[in-house]
Amino acid sequence: MLDGRGAVGRKASWRLFLSGGWLVLIALLAVAAPLISPHDPLEQDLFAGRLPPIWMDGADPAYLLGTDSLGRDVLSRIIHGSRVALTVALIAGLATGFVGSALGLLAGTLRGRTDLVISRLVDIWMAFPPVLFAILLIAVLGTGLSSIVIAIVVIDWTRFCRVVRAEAMNQSKMDYIASAVVAGQGRAGILWREIGPNVLPTIVALLTLEMGIAVIVEAILSFVNLSISTDAPTWGGMIAEGRTAVYQAWWVLVFPLVVLFLTVLSFSQLGEGLKDRFDPVLR
């Protein structure tokens, strides 16, 4: 039989390499957006509306991936859209992970009444359709980056909370925790020094997953016109525009969709790859 560990290692490293590579590329685009975009993403040219991408008839070589109905450069808008996507992914992902994990750790280690209250809250949250909840929150909070971050934290903290709570409960039952109690460590010490480090790999894997989800939520909110603002180019906003004119100008939908698809896929595969790396059984 083949060496199973080698096979897993190879598969995981390919996955890490490809998904990590794509995300680094998107991050570079986001950082260097003003330098590398061929056009101003907001600049309209009504005489150059709905130009097809460069390899099709009737294209203008100045617009590599064509233009939208207002004559804005699709490529430049995708490059600038990566800024919003990655900002939301990082801030919302980390904030959601922090809030959810903290509540999950508290519920899983303190148990008793704390656990009861937090678990009941999770139950209530699971009874809301998440997309509708997010749209509702943006309607309440108003559009803008901070509203989107808050909305993502509010709808998705339960994902971390449930997993981390279960993991913390498993860890609490183990002998090393009993030893720490005997050794006279306080509750806070056990939580911070003993259980925390052991649930960290789980949190990290969930975190990359959450970043992908954050990108999607932002895109969905842009799609229903409730995101950063109507001006800033976002992938979701481009997709919404492309959806309405899909028969006349498919490229306005296809290119941002491909980029969004690969980004979301990469975030999730990065998480899976990292989980395999961290998993002591597979390693």
Added chain:
Amino acid sequence: MTLLRSILLRLATMAVTLFGAAVIVFFVIRVVPGNPIAMMLPPGASEADIARLSAHYGLDKSIPEQFVIWLTGVLRGDFGTSISLRQPVMPLVLGRLPATLELSIFALVLAVIIGGATALAGTLWRGTKTEAAIDVANGVGLSVPDFLWALVLILLFGVLVPIFHISGRISPSAELPFVTQFYVFESIARLRFDLWWDLLKHMFMPALALAIPLAAIISQLLKQSLKETMHLDYVVLARTKGYGENHVILSESLPNAVLPTLTLIGVQFTFLVGGTVIIERLFSYEGLGNMAIDAVINRDLPLIQGIVLVFALIFTLINLLVDMTYALLNPRLRHA
């Protein structure tokens, strides 16, 4: 007796969950800036008109007072009156709910068929390139959410090879003989297969988009459970008795491997139903989710409350059903 007690306990927690959901939504949407009444009236309406209409919808009272009035109404089956559509909320919601239920159930059926078939194929051809391909497809299928699959499908089967309709529930030109809102079921009952086919052509893409992530999860878990049973003594025995591989997988492994997958389907089904909100929007499908987004945009407080509560009720009912099926199917849990 213990079963009855655990069911009663479950019903009690369900009531607490629903009450919690009602409280949260009620108070969250009342923080909304902007007066929903002012949006109904033509510009230039007098202060007195706004005040009169606010009183009509009960919006002049304090928020806790409004909550008590609303809750007593809900308990009597009265969800109030939609501000933007000026009709009672309950019939509006019930009118749209069947469309969403039909879509969700169709998606669930698709997910079970695709997920089950690929799991069986992967087990039958385990260790081959086919299994590896199924694994990769499952990985991609569950990493990418329904929203993106919907857009991919629109491009593939709506634009590139236009064989399905990309918007609506039924062709607008069709004359509808239906008396219920369950169009798909009623078209079969009336033997109107032309309408049934038209409905299906509209429903196929949104349903498939909702089904893909669930199909991938089903395929992954079922294949894993099936492969685990392949080494068990009774399966090995069946094989040594001379039964073919197909028989061994379908008749021996499957019945024993299916339980964890069934539980998972139940939990994941609530996510699928939640996904209908944006998918209905994408395909302009006239269901509850599409109505919900309009309600939020129009600040239609009574309608938002009604729809969210109906969704919460569906979710908690699905969870209850899953737990009960699990208890019935798993004898070890029956007396737990």
